[in-house]
Amino acid sequence: MNNQSGAAPETEDTLPKSFLSNYLGLKIGLFLVAWFVIYRQLLTLSRYLTYDLIGLRPESHLGSAVEFFLYDTPKVLMLLVLVVFGVGILRSFITPELTRKILAGKRESTGNVLAALLGVVTPFCSCSAVPLFIGFVTAGIPLGITFSFLISAPMVNEIALVLLFGLLGWKVAALYFVTGIFIATVAGWTIGRLKLENHVEDWVREMHANRSEMPDTTMIWEERVGFGIDAVRDIVGKVWLYVVLGILAGAAIHGFVPENFMAGIMGKSAWWSVPASVLIGIPMYTNAAGIIPVVEALLGKGAALGTVLAFMMSVIALSFPEMVILRKVLKPRLIATFIGVVGAGIMLVGFLFNLVI
Amino acid sequence: MKIQILGTGCAKCQKLAKHAEAAAQDLHLDYELVKVTDIKEITAFGVMMTPAIAIDGQVKLSGKVPSVDELKRLLTA
Helix, strand or coil: CCCCCCCCCCCCCCHHHHHHHHHHHHHHHHHHHHHHHHHHHHHHHHHHHHHHHHCCCCCCCHHHHHHHHHHHHHHHHHHHHHHHHHHHHCCCCCCCCHHHHCCCCCCCHHHHHHHHHHHHCCCHHHHHHHHHHHHHHHHHCHHHHHHHHHHHHHHCCHHHHHHHHHHHHHHHHHHHHHHHHHHHHHHHHHHHHHCHHHHHHHHHHHHHHHCCCCCCCCCCHHHHHHHHHHHHHHHHHHHHHHHHHHHHHHHHHHHCCCCCCCCHHHHCCCCCCCHHHHHHHHCCCCCHHHHHHHHHHHHHCCCCCCHHHHHHHHHHHHHHHHHHHHHHCCHHHHHHHHHHHHHHHHHHHHHHHHCCC | EEEECCCCCCCCHHHHHHHHHHHHHCCCCEEEEEECCCHHHHHCCCCCCCCCEEECCEEEECCCCCCCHHHHHHHCC
16 A cells, blocks of 8 residues: 655555556455355365264254354355455445435436435445435435435345345345335335425525535545455454354254244234334344344244345334434434335335235 | 544544544644534535545545545645
8 A cells, every 4th residue: 555645646656557456456356266266165164064073963953053054154254245345346436426416406206216226336324324314405306316315225235135145045135126126216206205395304404505525536446445445344344243143043043943933923824924024123223234144044934035024124224223313304204204104115015025925 | 734523423433533633643733633523513514424524624535434644645735
């Protein structure tokens, strides 16, 4: 990295760009190859560890639980590192300012879809939900479109998608992505139709669009890669424990809870389980990393996919702390509408999947 | 020189304040570090992601915690 503390702008006093990117390309290439080679060995390795080294019997409860844990933990963590790194680089291109520029002046329906999609890739953390909300609204972005963004940003994220892919396969991951975008689009659109603009706190509406121009942030590739590495350190550093605990809980369920145990409670026949799951999910606060391994295990014990997806979406998308943060800019009725509309959307998806699949 | 840390008090904002303090001291700057935690004031700066840092009222970076070296470059620019 650049060690000079001189006054020159950072792009000029570094090595020639071509040299850097060649070198960088090589490093990333090596990393990808190593990643792939290790990833392909994981199953063999976990079996070897469980049955040969520890000496458990494959048909025993403990054996299957241990193998599940030893295989899934490194697999999910490795996937997480790769995807978070890639998304980190992608996000170095997409700032909230850029997203706002794209969304400003868009018509409602198209704008809702676009906002939901951009919510996936724009850097977002619930702690900056308020400045972002104000930034959008003061730039003249309609309330409904802003909500589409605010719904999809926490719900459809790379961590959830990686875990679903790693533990349940690409079909469920894709299903989650599509329905997540759908809910964000429709719920945002609905909120837009309800004309609740005057339920935004008054001080927000009095604010004028403050165009303090951000400094031009064109980055060189080295910085973008640095951004990706930072993202890995930051995100994986924060969620790895949840992943491990989640998989541990999942492994325990796998090995010790009898088949079809969940069928009566979370199975298709119990229609009330979908709304119940959504309701239980709202006050629960955890991230995708902690909930998905448990979800995977529940599915294996006879819980219905729709019910489980509804539960998961409710836990991630409707979190109590975020409502508290948003309360600073939204009046209670708008918050209630937000929870109601998103909750209804999630329930609909839950019922739909239980019916179809 | 006036250094303002914009953020509602999350862990990242604390870290940014610490880094900025270290950078300014290393450079022997005559500075004043202020933490802006009020959400209304923060949004008045026009930032959409916290934490952010403003030097003499100008927002320089938002949404990330830069290293001490990076901050030194910003402070001397």
